[in-house]
């Protein structure tokens with residue numbers, strides 16, 4: 001069978017396709033969430049057309065020279081303050097928050113060599129629509145853009161030391177990551193308060209064991225322990241500052257060694273079975289006694305719980321808890337998550353309240 005193409009049929013088909021497009025957009029099924037990323041083919045297509053646009057516009061609109069090597073200090077300082085959060089920099093991680101965008105910002109040390117000078121200039125001046133990449137806020141300052149393009153051009157061979165010297169000069173905050181306690185502390189105190197006792201929805205750090213605090217910061221920075229808020233705060237810290245912060249908070253009065261019930265408790269009812277779980281666990285479901293690790297004098301990386309906010313303890317147990325019937329291979333096999341998944345749901349609140357008691 002052959003179909004004859006008439007002007008009327010062309011118009012009807014075009015209208016039908018438009019109506020179908022509008023219907024799909026109206027239905028809302030196209031997922032615009034940044035969390036899902038792009039399909040590989042969409043990603044390829046968008047970048048292919050982006051590169052073509054940059055090539056054409058850079059060729060038509062950018063005059064040589066497109067880079068200027070004489071302003072590296074200003075460019076590096078500005079890069080550290082505004083670009084590095086998204087792109088990272090030599091010796092510095094990008095912020096985990098910024099890396100969660102779609103598309104996310106590439107490491108320019110790896111991609112700068114794929115662009116010509118005038119293309120870098122065009123991108124830095126005009127930004128990229130529908131992505132987080134901003135335009136230069138002063139469009140009449142091509143001189144600034146040329147200096148920034150020259151700086152980006154050098155990123156592939158720039159050492160962290162050279163970057164630090166350019167971007168931070170002789171200042172106290174080396175590498176953008178505070179190394180000294182005095183420089184690091186104000187950021188933490190916004191949330192954890194100057195006495196380290198937290199606020200309504202913020203846990204107590206004061207009096208916690210230093211090894212546990214340090215391990216928690218390292219785990220937040222590497223995102224092994226997940227928290228959008230603390231991943232970002234810890235990623236800003238140098239390891240020396242983490243160590244100093246852990247010692248500082250450990251030295252303030254706050255949390256204390258737990259007083260655990262004696263192992264011969266024999267009681268019933270829900271708060272008293274919290275006592276029993278702490279002292280003896282529930283052998284029938286392989287739940288170990290909490291006192292095995294959380295009583296006085298145990299390993300330095302087992303946290304103190306006495307004096308902590310009960311809501312925070314319960315929330316941590318809940319997040320580890322999940323559905324006890326499901327063995328989730330994606331969850332890490334650490335001890336505490338495995339233990340938490342065995343705690344009966346109705347025991348979480350009473351246990352958290354009892355553990356937090358002094």
Ligand code: HEC
Pocket residue numbers: 047050079082083084086087098101103104105106108111112120123124128131132133134148152
């Ligand atoms: C809010 C986050 C954000 C900030 C701030 C930001 N960028 Fe970007 N940038 C991006 C993203 C995302 C892309 C990738 C866009 C894409 O994939 O099409 C990008 C792309 C680029 C590219 C092209 C690289 C490539 O290979 O695709 C250059 C060059 C660049 N940015 C330079 C800079 C400079 C210089 C600054 C500071 C003046 C800066 N960016 C600030 C998010 C950011």
Ligand code: HEC
Pocket residue numbers: 184187188189190191192201202203204205213214216217226227229230233234237245303
């Ligand atoms: C914007 C608020 C905010 C800032 C800034 C912040 N924190 Fe936190 N911090 C939190 C919250 C909320 C939690 C609880 C995280 C969770 O739910 O896992 C937390 C948890 C922690 C923990 C784990 C406590 C435990 O008992 O496991 C440590 C350690 C910590 N923060 C240290 C710091 C340090 C050091 C700084 C400064 C570099 C800092 N925080 C900055 C909000 C903040």
Ligand code: HEC
Pocket residue numbers: 216277278287288289290291292293294301302303304305308313314316317334335336339343351355
């Ligand atoms: C084998 C040792 C061990 C046993 C037994 C144990 N814990 Fe833990 N617990 C840990 C470790 C290690 C951590 C730190 C985990 C982390 O932060 O990733 C922890 C952390 C916690 C926390 C979070 C503390 C904070 O500040 O964020 C709570 C709440 C907790 N345990 C409750 C319990 C309860 C309830 C029991 C008894 C049912 C128990 N634990 C038994 C080792 C143990």
